[in-house]
Amino acid sequence: MAALKVLIVDDSLVMRKLIVKSLKEVGFEVDPIEASDGKDALRKLDPKTVNLIISDWNMPQMDGLSFVKKVRENKDTKRIPIIMLTTEGSMAKFEEALNSGVDDYITKPFTPDKLKKKLEKVMGKS
Numbered sequence: 001m002a003a004l005k006v007l008i009v010d011d012s013l014v015m016r017k018l019i020v021k022s023l024k025e026v027g028f029e030v031d032p033i034e035a036s037d038g039k040d041a042l043r044k045l046d047p048k049t050v051n052l053i054i055s056d057w058n059m060p061q062m063d064g065l066s067f068v069k070k071v072r073e074n075k076d077t078k079r080i081p082i083i084m085l086t087t088e089g090s091m092a093k094f095e096e097a098l099n100s101g102v103d104d105y106i107t108k109p110f111t112p113d114k115l116k117k118k119l120e121k122v123m124g125k126s
């Protein structure tokens with residue numbers, strides 16, 4: 001199986017590294033692309049190659065929710081699975097994210113196993 005081309009969007013470098021490490025730990029072969037906010041992510045999002053997006057919510061310049069809306073508005077990127085990985089844990093935020101087109105939602109701190117389960121779920125769907 002080809003490596004999973006995953007776009008990881010988070011303003012924390014430490015968090016981005018932790019996500020990559022976690023994915024590898026649970027057995028995914030990943031080819032990550034990192035972005036530090038929504039704007040940076042839109043520039044780096046190649047619809048021909050990216051299989052999955054994992055995005056934070058709170059980021060400078062463009063937050064995760066605005067980024068998700070942009071991805072869903074574009075016909076070339078609207079079907080790419082998106083997991084939101086955030087400290088925002090309220091039901092209202094969760095619903096807002098789902099309504100904006102997020103496929104699944106994980107709250108920080110997360111475990112590699114939790115990430116694996118969510119990832120298998122959203123990838124199976126696409």
Ligand SMILES: [Mg+2]
Pocket residue numbers: 010011012056057058059
């Ligand atoms: Mg953040």
